[in-house]
Amino acid sequence: MSLPTNRSMPACPVMPVLVYEDVAEAVNWLCEKFGFTERLRAGEHLAQLCAGDGALVLTEQRVGQGFDTPDAADLRPPRPGEVSHSVMVRVEDVDGHHERARHRGARILQPPASHPFGERQYTAEDLAGHRWSFSQTVADVAPEDWGGALTQRAAP
Numbered sequence: 793m794s795l796p797t798n799r800s801m802p803a804c805p806v807m808p809v810l811v812y813e814d815v816a817e818a819v820n821w822l823c824e825k826f827g828f829t830e831r832l833r834a835g836e837h838l839a840q841l842c843a844g845d846g847a848l849v850l851t852e853q854r855v856g857q858g859f860d861t862p863d864a865a866d867l868r869p870p871r872p873g874e875v876s877h878s879v880m881v882r883v884e885d886v887d888g889h890h891e892r893a894r895h896r897g898a899r900i901l902q903p904p905a906s907h908p909f910g911e912r913q914y915t916a917e918d919l920a921g922h923r924w925s926f927s928q929t930v931a932d933v934a935p936e937d938w939g940g941a942l943t944q945r946a947a948p
Contacts (some may be wrong), residue, residue: 802831802840802847807881809849811867812920814838818850821919825898826881826926827889843881867918878915878923886928888915893926906930908938 793820797803812818819839822828828841828848837852856863870876890904893916901923902915910933915925935942 800832802842805846807840807847807849808877810879810920810922810924811853811869813853813869815852816848818918818920821872822850825893825896825918826916826924827892834894841923843883846881846891848879870922872921875923878925880925880927885928886912886914886926889914889926909933909935909940 796897812943815838817924819833819841821829821893822841826843828843831842831847831888832840836853839850841848841850849876851867855881887904890900894900899917900914901917902913904912904914906912910929910931911927912930913925915923917923
């Protein structure tokens with residue numbers, strides 16, 4: 793997939809958009825604890841962060857999507873004890889990443905563990921309650937060896 797160039801957008805084709813009460817505080821927290829790099833800031837209400845070739849957007853809590861749409865949805869961070877999504881980030885050294893996050897005060901929900909599908913992962917929660925899984929490839933494992941199956945299904 794070749795995307796047109798736009799200096800206002802990262803080149804990756806998929807970007808999660810996460811809602812925070814305080815975008816500036818979230819940028820500082822995510823960069824310090826998880827090692828993200830800030831790419832773009834639009835006032836105090838929007839920011840883009842990068843991790844390797846991936847990116848994510850942080851936006852403020854509000855009603856509706858904005859830009860003159862009639863959407864009345866409540867955009868907000870998760871409530872305590874509520875998980876509606878998780879973001880997975882691939883890293884080169886999951887144990888080192890875990891130690892950095894833990895030493896800097898991130899709430900670790902699951903420590904690093906190796907899984908039969910060839911990944912070593914840990915899970916943490918950020919200051920707004922978003923769940924983050926960090927994953928490192930430790931082996932090339934055929935999906936059939938752990939109960940998975942490769943599929944190639946195109947959209948109709």
